[in-house]
Amino acid sequence: MANDKKMVEAITSMDEDFAQWYTDVVLKAGLIAYTNVKGCMAIKPAGYAIWELIQKQLDERFKATGVENVYMPMLIPESLLEKEKDHVEGFAPEVAWVTYGGLNPLTERMCVRPTSETLFCDFYKNDIQSYRDLPRVYNQWCSVMRWEKETRPFLRSREFLWQEGHTAHATAEEAEARTIQMLNLYADFCEDVLAMPVIRGQKTEKEKFAGAEATYTIEALMHDGKALQSGTSHNFGDGFAKAFGIQFTDKDNKLKYVHQTSWGMTTRLIGAIIMVHGDNSGLVLPPKVAPTQVMIIPIMQKKAGVLEKAAELREKLGAFRVKVDDSDKSPGWKFSEQEMRGIPIRVEIGPKDIEANQAVLVRRDTREKITVSLDEIDTKVGELLETIQKDMFERAKAHRDSHTHAALNWDEFKNIIDNEQGFVKAMWCGETACEEAIKDETGASTRCMPFAQEHLSDVCVHCGKPAKKMVYFGRAY
Amino acid sequence: MANDKKMVEAITSMDEDFAQWYTDVVLKAGLIAYTNVKGCMAIKPAGYAIWELIQKQLDERFKATGVENVYMPMLIPESLLEKEKDHVEGFAPEVAWVTYGGLNPLTERMCVRPTSETLFCDFYKNDIQSYRDLPRVYNQWCSVMRWEKETRPFLRSREFLWQEGHTAHATAEEAEARTIQMLNLYADFCEDVLAMPVIRGQKTEKEKFAGAEATYTIEALMHDGKALQSGTSHNFGDGFAKAFGIQFTDKDNKLKYVHQTSWGMTTRLIGAIIMVHGDNSGLVLPPKVAPTQVMIIPIMQKKAGVLEKAAELREKLGAFRVKVDDSDKSPGWKFSEQEMRGIPIRVEIGPKDIEANQAVLVRRDTREKITVSLDEIDTKVGELLETIQKDMFERAKAHRDSHTHAALNWDEFKNIIDNEQGFVKAMWCGETACEEAIKDETGASTRCMPFAQEHLSDVCVHCGKPAKKMVYFGRAY
Known part of the structure; x- marks a missing residue:
C-alpha cells in the first residue's frame, strides 16, 4: 500500500x-x-x-x-x-x-x-x-x-x-x-x-x-x-x-x-x-455488502505463535469474508485502515489473548469491544454480523425519522428546510407551477408522492388551494 | 414461443x-x-x-x-x-x-x-x-x-x-x-x-x-x-x-x-x-455451461398424475439446472426444441414409465437412451452429466487430432490444406516474409509456435532454409 x-x-x-x-x-x-x-x-x-x-x-x-x-x-x-x-x-x-x-x-x-x-x-x-x-x-x-x-x-x-x-x-x-x-x-x-x-x-x-x-x-x-x-x-x-x-x-x-x-x-x-x-473515521459498510467482513489484526505479531493463531482463526472464520492483516505496519495503523475501509468487525488477537483462549471483537459501527472465547468465536462473529446489519438499519431509520417533519403552512415549510434539513412532508395542490415555485424559493424539490399517504390538512402548503396529495419534499443530490 | x-x-x-x-x-x-x-x-x-x-x-x-x-x-x-x-x-x-x-x-x-x-x-x-x-x-x-x-x-x-x-x-x-x-x-x-x-x-x-x-x-x-x-x-x-x-x-x-x-x-x-x-440438430452444450442441463418432457401429459410426477422429478433433480416443459406442444416438437437448444439430457416420463417406476434419459450428444429407476434418477443424472462432459471433450480431441497432420514438404503442405483441412504442423524458418508467402499461397496463417515443440525436419517447409520452430498452420476465423 x-x-x-x-x-x-x-x-x-x-x-x-x-x-x-x-x-x-x-x-x-x-x-x-x-x-x-x-x-x-x-x-x-x-x-x-x-x-x-x-x-x-x-x-x-x-x-x-x-x-x-x-x-x-x-x-x-x-x-x-x-x-x-x-x-x-x-x-x-x-x-x-x-x-x-x-x-x-x-x-x-x-x-x-x-x-x-x-x-x-x-x-x-x-x-x-x-x-x-x-x-x-x-x-x-x-x-x-x-x-x-x-x-x-x-x-x-x-x-x-x-x-x-x-x-x-x-x-x-x-x-x-x-x-x-x-x-x-x-x-x-x-x-x-x-x-x-x-x-x-x-x-x-x-x-x-x-x-x-x-x-x-x-x-x-x-x-x-x-x-x-x-x-x-x-x-x-x-x-x-x-x-x-x-x-x-x-x-x-x-x-x-x-x-x-x-x-x-x-x-x-x-x-x-x-x-x-459513514462517519468521521471513514466508510462503514453493512455486513451484507462488505467485501471483507472480518479483519483479523494480530497484536505483537512477532511473538511466537501469534501469526499461527491468526491464521488458525481465519480458517475457523472461513464461513465469512475474512482476512488477516499480517503486514509489518503497527496495530494502530492497521486499525485506522480497517476503520477507513469500513470493515464491520475487527478481531484483535495477541499473546495474552491466546493465553486466555480469547480474542477481542471490535464493531466498526459502534466501536463496542466484545471479548469472546476462541471456542465459540465463529458463532459469535456470525451473530454479531447480523446484529450490526440490523442495528445499522435501525440507526439509519431513526436518523431519517428524526429528520422528517410535517409542515402545515408555508412558514413552517421554509423554517424546516432552512433550519432542520431533511424531508418535509406537506400537502400539495398538484400544480406543476406551484411545485416549481416551491423549488425556486427553497431549493426543495418534490421527492415523491408516497404510497403511504397521510392527510395533514385540506390545503396546499404553498398556494392554499385544495390539496390533492401529501408529498415528500427535500433538497436532493 | x-x-x-x-x-x-x-x-x-x-x-x-x-x-x-x-x-x-x-x-x-x-x-x-x-x-x-x-x-x-x-x-x-x-x-x-x-x-x-x-x-x-x-x-x-x-x-x-x-x-x-x-x-x-x-x-x-x-x-x-x-x-x-x-x-x-x-x-x-x-x-x-x-x-x-x-x-x-x-x-x-x-x-x-x-x-x-x-x-x-x-x-x-x-x-x-x-x-x-x-x-x-x-x-x-x-x-x-x-x-x-x-x-x-x-x-x-x-x-x-x-x-x-x-x-x-x-x-x-x-x-x-x-x-x-x-x-x-x-x-x-x-x-x-x-x-x-x-x-x-x-x-x-x-x-x-x-x-x-x-x-x-x-x-x-x-x-x-x-x-x-x-x-x-x-x-x-x-x-x-x-x-x-x-x-x-x-x-x-x-x-x-x-x-x-x-x-x-x-x-x-x-x-x-x-x-x-454442434450437430445437424442444433446446439450441443457441455453440461458445465448449459443454462438448462436437464429438460423433463412429460409424455401424454393430460393423463392423471403425469404432470405431478414431472414436477416431483424436478424437485428430486434440484441439484441440477432443471426445467419441465409442460407447454401444450407435442412431445416430438418439444424434443426438437430441446435438441436445437443443446440441453444435455432429456428426461422422458409418461404413464407407462410411472407405472414401472422409471424414466428414460436421452443424451443430447449421442442420442443414447438409458432407462433408469426413479429411485436413483438423481444419482444417474449426476453421473451422466459428468460422462457427457468428459465424452464431449474426448470426441472434440479425437476430431482435432485426426484433423492435425504433419507436412514435411511444400507439396504435402498444400495437399493437406486443400484436401484434408485442419491444422498443419510444419517446420518454419522464422522469417515473416516466408510466413506471408505461405498465407498468400494457401490462405493458412501461423496459428502458434506450440510450447510442445516437435522436431519434424531440419528445414522450413516452404523455403527450405534452416528451420527455427515447429508451427501450427491453419485457415482461421
Whole structure:
C-alpha cells in the first residue's frame, strides 16, 4: 500500500464540510481514482467489490421473479433515439455522439446509450408476435453515458454502471403490477441488504422519466439531510409500443400494442451507502455488502505463535469474508485502515489473548469491544454480523425519522428546510407551477408522492388551494 | 414461443454449408437476434445465460490466483491512445470516435475503447509508487468496440463482451510468469469447462498484439477444420511503462519501470462452443455451461398424475439446472426444441414409465437412451452429466487430432490444406516474409509456435532454409 500515510491521515469532519468528507472517504477508502477522462472515474478493487456484491444479490432477487438477462448494443442510431418524442427531448441534450467509424464518417451518427428503451423497443418489435411471447421480462447489466456538466464520484458521473430492466406485457394491469413489483423489490433490497430505509412513492408529472406514463421511486435520506433518489421504476403504458409498432396477436386473434416498463439501479447506491452509514473515521459498510467482513489484526505479531493463531482463526472464520492483516505496519495503523475501509468487525488477537483462549471483537459501527472465547468465536462473529446489519438499519431509520417533519403552512415549510434539513412532508395542490415555485424559493424539490399517504390538512402548503396529495419534499443530490 | 415453427424446421446441414448451418443455429437456438445497429447483435437470454456461466467460472478461477476486478472508463482520449506507437497503429484504424458531448463538439475526440491498455497505464502511473504496490493484478468485465467491416455473430462483431486483465510487476520474470499462468488458466478452462481441447503456444512476430513483446495464444479447431483463436495473453515488458512513465521505487531505493501483461477472452467462446460441439440438430452444450442441463418432457401429459410426477422429478433433480416443459406442444416438437437448444439430457416420463417406476434419459450428444429407476434418477443424472462432459471433450480431441497432420514438404503442405483441412504442423524458418508467402499461397496463417515443440525436419517447409520452430498452420476465423 503506497498510500498508507494518506490513509491514516485524518479526513475532513463531516460536520465541518460534508462534501469534502465524502470526497476524502471515496479516495482514502480506495473506492475510486480520478482519471484523465473528464467526468469518468476508475472504480478500484475496494469499490468494485461492493458493486459485485450488490449485483449478485440484486440479480438473485431479479431471477426469483422471472427476470432473464440479455445484452443489447451500446450504440443507438439517431433515428432510433428520435422515435419517441418525449424520450428524445429528455436525453438528446446529454448524450455522447459517435460520428466516425475508423477513418470514415458515419452516414448516421449514433449515441452511446444513456438508457436503452429505444434499443429494447426495436428488439421487441421483431421478437414479440403472439400473446404466447408475453410477458418478456428482460434485464441487462451494463454501463451508460450521460454528458453531465458537474460530476461527483458515484453520485453523478458521465459514465456509470447499472442494470436496466425492460419488460413487455399483454395488458396495462400486468405492466403496472410489474412496475410496482420491481419498485418494492428495490426498496426491500435497500432495506435488507444496504441497511438503508427508503420512502416508496410516485414522482410528480414534472419529475417523471422522459416518455413514461408514471415513474415510481425510492428516496433515501443522507446523513447531511439531503435526499437521494435510489432507484426508479417506470410504467410506459403503450406509448413506446405505438411509437415503435410493437404489436402482438392476442388470444382473441386481435392485433394489440404491448404495455411496457423499465426500472434501474446504479453505482449511485455506493454513494448512498457512504452517505447513510459513514462517519468521521471513514466508510462503514453493512455486513451484507462488505467485501471483507472480518479483519483479523494480530497484536505483537512477532511473538511466537501469534501469526499461527491468526491464521488458525481465519480458517475457523472461513464461513465469512475474512482476512488477516499480517503486514509489518503497527496495530494502530492497521486499525485506522480497517476503520477507513469500513470493515464491520475487527478481531484483535495477541499473546495474552491466546493465553486466555480469547480474542477481542471490535464493531466498526459502534466501536463496542466484545471479548469472546476462541471456542465459540465463529458463532459469535456470525451473530454479531447480523446484529450490526440490523442495528445499522435501525440507526439509519431513526436518523431519517428524526429528520422528517410535517409542515402545515408555508412558514413552517421554509423554517424546516432552512433550519432542520431533511424531508418535509406537506400537502400539495398538484400544480406543476406551484411545485416549481416551491423549488425556486427553497431549493426543495418534490421527492415523491408516497404510497403511504397521510392527510395533514385540506390545503396546499404553498398556494392554499385544495390539496390533492401529501408529498415528500427535500433538497436532493 | 412465437418461433416454434421456425425452431423445428430443419436447419441447413453443416456438411452442405457450414456457414449457413452456424447462422441457423445461433438464430434458431435463440442465442442472438440481429439489430438495426450495423455489426452489433442482441444477445438473447439463451445466449447470455451461457456467457453468465462462462463469466462465473472464469472469474472464480481468476480470483483464486489473486485477480481483483475494477472498472475503467469506456472512452479513451485520442492523445492517450497515441502514447504507445505500435498500439495506436494497430487500433486507430478500427475505433469508433466520439466527437460531440450533447450539443457541443469536444475539444479532443475520444474513442470507445477497443481494449484498455492505455487507460490502465494512465491509472497505474498514479496508483503505483513503491515495490509495496506490486504486483497489481486487475481485471475488468466490459464491452469493447472495433469497427469491423465483415461481422458474424459471436465470431466477429463491432461490439463484443469480454474480460481484460491488466497487470503490473516489479520484474520481467514475474510478468512473464503471469503471462504464462493466465494462458494456462485459459487453456484449462477451455478444456475442463467448455470441453474444448486447445493448442498452447506463442504467436509469431507478425501475429502478435499491437505493442506486445510476446503474445501467447490458445488455438482450437472447429468442426469444419478451421482454427479459432480462443484466448490470448500478452507480455508487454516495460514498453508501455516507458511510454506512460509508470515507475516505482524498488527495495534498493532505485526508480524502475514496471513490467506489464494483459490477457483476454470474449463472447467469441460461445461461437467456439457452437462450432466444436454442434450437430445437424442444433446446439450441443457441455453440461458445465448449459443454462438448462436437464429438460423433463412429460409424455401424454393430460393423463392423471403425469404432470405431478414431472414436477416431483424436478424437485428430486434440484441439484441440477432443471426445467419441465409442460407447454401444450407435442412431445416430438418439444424434443426438437430441446435438441436445437443443446440441453444435455432429456428426461422422458409418461404413464407407462410411472407405472414401472422409471424414466428414460436421452443424451443430447449421442442420442443414447438409458432407462433408469426413479429411485436413483438423481444419482444417474449426476453421473451422466459428468460422462457427457468428459465424452464431449474426448470426441472434440479425437476430431482435432485426426484433423492435425504433419507436412514435411511444400507439396504435402498444400495437399493437406486443400484436401484434408485442419491444422498443419510444419517446420518454419522464422522469417515473416516466408510466413506471408505461405498465407498468400494457401490462405493458412501461423496459428502458434506450440510450447510442445516437435522436431519434424531440419528445414522450413516452404523455403527450405534452416528451420527455427515447429508451427501450427491453419485457415482461421
